Amino acid sequence: MSTLLQVAQLGQPILRQKAQRVENIKATNIQQMIDDLLATVMDVNGVGIAAPQVYQSYRIFIVASHPNPRYPQAPDMEPTPMINPKLVSHNKVIKKDWEGCLSIPGIRGLIPRFTEIKVEYTDRNGKKQTASYTDFVARIFQHENDHLNGVLFLDRLETTKDLISDKEYQKMMSKKK
Numbered sequence: 001m002s003t004l005l006q007v008a009q010l011g012q013p014i015l016r017q018k019a020q021r022v023e024n025i026k027a028t029n030i031q032q033m034i035d036d037l038l039a040t041v042m043d044v045n046g047v048g049i050a051a052p053q054v055y056q057s058y059r060i061f062i063v064a065s066h067p068n069p070r071y072p073q074a075p076d077m078e079p080t081p082m083i084n085p086k087l088v089s090h091n092k093v094i095k096k097d098w099e100g101c102l103s104i105p106g107i108r109g110l111i112p113r114f115t116e117i118k119v120e121y122t123d124r125n126g127k128k129q130t131a132s133y134t135d136f137v138a139r140i141f142q143h144e145n146d147h148l149n150g151v152l153f154l155d156r157l158e159t160t161k162d163l164i165s166d167k168e169y170q171k172m173m174s175k176k177k
């Protein structure tokens with residue numbers, strides 16, 4: 001059984017806290033939280049969600065890349081829960097691209113991110129994993145990882161001129177097609 005969770009919106013102090021490490025991954029409350037996060041991100045057709053966004057200040061997030069109008073080539077990956085994730089290394093190339101956030105409705109921002117990263121995390125069975133990601137998936141990881149440190153994409157804007165409304169973003173995307 002999983003429950004759809006309410007998403008904390010900008011202004012909720014929990015979004016600004018540093019989340020705590022998960023010590024006991026097998027604990028019932030942690031496994032339930034992972035199920036609920038998976039159900040919630042799939043319900044909104046999102047590409048990622050972090051535990052602090054659902055009022056749980058733990059170092060857990062889901063990366064759920066799938067093709068979308070902006071990234072038709074985005075890898076269609078099984079939604080992947082990552083526990084105590086860590087960005088191990090990155091390349092020097094930084095690219096700006098559009099991001100949105102379930103906790104910041106109505107706004108999109110052009111956000112600089114590394115294009116290639118190596119990461120470590122523990123999976124929901126308690127097994128250590130390493131992975132390399134590029135472009136869109138690397139961007140999702142960096143966005144979600146920021147949530148665990150109380151950082152929102154707004155904090156990474158180079159200029160407020162890189163902010164647009166979701167309505168204008170949708171218009172721009174439909175023109176591109």
Ligand SMILES: [Zn+2]
Pocket residue numbers: 100101102103143147
């Ligand atoms: Zn977000």
